[in-house]
Amino acid sequence: MAPSVQKTAGRRIARVLVWAAVLGPLPWLVWLAVSGGLGANPIESLQHRTGHYAIRLLAASLVITPLKQLTGWGWLIINRRTLGLGAFTWAMVHLSVYVGLDLALDFSQFFEDVIKRRYIAVGMLAIALLTPLAVTSTKGWIKRLGGAKWNKLHRLVYVAMIAATVHYLWAVKRDITLPVLYFVVVAVLLGFRLVMWRRRVTTARLSASVPQST
Amino acid sequence: MLIKRPADIPSSEITPEAQYVNRRAFIGTAGTLALAGLAVPATLAACTPADDRRASDMDAPELEQDEKVTSEEDATSYNNFYEFGTGKEDPKRNAGSLRTSPWTVSVDGLVKAPKRWDLTALLAGLAVEDRVYRHRCVEAWSMVIPWQGVRLRDVINRLEPTPSAKFVEFTTLLDPQQMPGQRTNVLPWPYKEALRLDEAMHPLAMLATGMYGKTIPNQNGAPLRLVVPWKYGFKGIKSIVGIRFTTTQPRTTWNDAIPSEYGFYANVNPTVDHPRWTQAKERRIGEFLRRNTLMFNGYANEVGSLYAGMDLRKYY
Numbered sequence: 001m002a003p004s005v006q007k008t009a010g011r012r013i014a015r016v017l018v019w020a021a022v023l024g025p026l027p028w029l030v031w032l033a034v035s036g037g038l039g040a041n042p043i044e045s046l047q048h049r050t051g052h053y054a055i056r057l058l059a060a061s062l063v064i065t066p067l068k069q070l071t072g073w074g075w076l077i078i079n080r081r082t083l084g085l086g087a088f089t090w091a092m093v094h095l096s097v098y099v100g101l102d103l104a105l106d107f108s109q110f111f112e113d114v115i116k117r118r119y120i121a122v123g124m125l126a127i128a129l130l131t132p133l134a135v136t137s138t139k140g141w142i143k144r145l146g147g148a149k150w151n152k153l154h155r156l157v158y159v160a161m162i163a164a165t166v167h168y169l170w171a172v173k174r175d176i177t178l179p180v181l182y183f184v185v186v187a188v189l190l191g192f193r194l195v196m197w198r199r200r201v202t203t204a205r206l207s208a209s210v211p212q213s214t
Numbered sequence: 215m216l217i218k219r220p221a222d223i224p225s226s227e228i229t230p231e232a233q234y235v236n237r238r239a240f241i242g243t244a245g246t247l248a249l250a251g252l253a254v255p256a257t258l259a260a261c262t263p264a265d266d267r268r269a270s271d272m273d274a275p276e277l278e279q280d281e282k283v284t285s286e287e288d289a290t291s292y293n294n295f296y297e298f299g300t301g302k303e304d305p306k307r308n309a310g311s312l313r314t315s316p317w318t319v320s321v322d323g324l325v326k327a328p329k330r331w332d333l334t335a336l337l338a339g340l341a342v343e344d345r346v347y348r349h350r351c352v353e354a355w356s357m358v359i360p361w362q363g364v365r366l367r368d369v370i371n372r373l374e375p376t377p378s379a380k381f382v383e384f385t386t387l388l389d390p391q392q393m394p395g396q397r398t399n400v401l402p403w404p405y406k407e408a409l410r411l412d413e414a415m416h417p418l419a420m421l422a423t424g425m426y427g428k429t430i431p432n433q434n435g436a437p438l439r440l441v442v443p444w445k446y447g448f449k450g451i452k453s454i455v456g457i458r459f460t461t462t463q464p465r466t467t468w469n470d471a472i473p474s475e476y477g478f479y480a481n482v483n484p485t486v487d488h489p490r491w492t493q494a495k496e497r498r499i500g501e502f503l504r505r506n507t508l509m510f511n512g513y514a515n516e517v518g519s520l521y522a523g524m525d526l527r528k529y530y
Binding site: 039112119 | 291300302303353471489499504
């Protein structure tokens with residue numbers, strides 16, 4: 001197979017997988033709702049499921065850059081935006097289930113929760129950080145901000161990722177197995193970037209110090 | 215002006231279906247006991263009229279008109295019983311490994327005669343009652359459950375605690391073979407709960423052996439489970455194998471694990487929030503809008519005097 005064909009095939013497969021990850025939960029939730037699969041407390045079940053989708057998609061969006069660097073498959077990058085926007089969308093659904101269904105639009109309770117409950121506050125922080133990233137995810141905004149500025153702004157995703165994981169950890173009553181697992185994944189994803197960043201800094205310093213010593 | 219028109223038939227006059235079903239359950243139990251030679255038929259005959267009297271004049275307060283019994287399916291498939299897993303659906307899936315017969319309950323501490331009781335003997339001859347109670351979980355969901363069981367006070371009277379006994383402690387079975395959740399350390403095992411003795415002697419406190427007119431399912435705490443309807447659900451310890459009487463306040467599992475979130479008293483109280491959520495409202499399983507949570511889960515008239523003068527913010 002010629003390299004270009006391989007690239008096109010890989011690109012297509014990746015697009016299908018990514019879109020399936022982003023949209024797949026929707027028919028699944030509809031099926032569960034119709035078949036009674038959401039259990040005795042369907043609102044709680046929806047809340048938990050949508051939260052998991054958002055966190056997992058956000059983590060998946062952070063996989064793309066390292067994967068691209070490790071494989072050299074530049075064409076992967078388009079999926080980062082899809083996964084990031086998917087995560088944001090599911091986070092908004094998660095918030096809507098909480099405010100719309102769980103609290104039945106009791107906004108005074110909502111504001112009380114944000115102020116009094118740290119896990120809700122940190123969850124809102126995650127969504128607040130993701131919002132400008134979603135807004136500026138278009139080609140137009142990349143041009144308007146310029147690549148450097150845009151990249152700097154979008155580093156907020158790291159903070160949002162940590163905030164989302166902390167939100168989950170603090171929301172859990174006792175069994176922290178899954179939140180800890182999420183933390184490990186996030187640590188690997190962010191740790192990879194830290195290692196790459198330090199390597200870049202060291203290389204830059206080395207190359208900068210060479211002319212001085214001569 | 216609002217004029218409340220009384221219903222044609224006061225709801226107190228209607229025999230609940232569960233109670234009707236229980237008549238047979240009671241006869242069935244009596245028959246089994248007689249066959250087992252654990253009860254003299256004459257004793258049974260003698261205690262039957264007393265049961266009728268008690269059932270009529272000491273009934274639990276009624277539910278509000280808009281409160282319905284939770285579906286049996288929901289009440290037996292949405293459970294917190296960490297011994298069988300931390301997910302709500304785990305207990306139903308995993309509790310089949312629990313062997314509930316034979317079952318012994320060891321009684322010790324400040325009692326006349328510490329001993330291991332066979333469960334059948336422990337309950338023999340005690341009046342089995344039907345109680346439809348609200349069940350309010352500390353996680354802000356609730357149900358309405360028709361229980362069958364005996365009054366805790368009847369069991370305590372049989373055990374004859376000494377006058378120095380001030381608390382009663384309960385212990386769940388410890389057996390990781392039967393209870394897979396105990397192979398993890400998500401909680402310190404075995405699960406323990408306790409009541410002040412005057413709380414335990416309150417007529418509303420019961421030891422349940424059945425629900426929905428059937429033997430209590432494993433995932434709901436078979437074969438013997440504490441039901442204290444004015445307290446959060448985690449006080450209702452399941453699959454009890456130990457009862458101990460003490461002078462000092464026993465340590466209890468959730469209180470030990472996270473003291474800031476789960477108190478020893480754990481009385482249902484809409485004015486004292488859990489640190490991570492409000493307790494002012496609750497989701498009744500099967501309903502969409504949250505209900506207001508009632509003081510002492512709606513049993514304030516019956517149990518309020520137990521806590522007279524206590525700061526319920528401090529003793530949450």
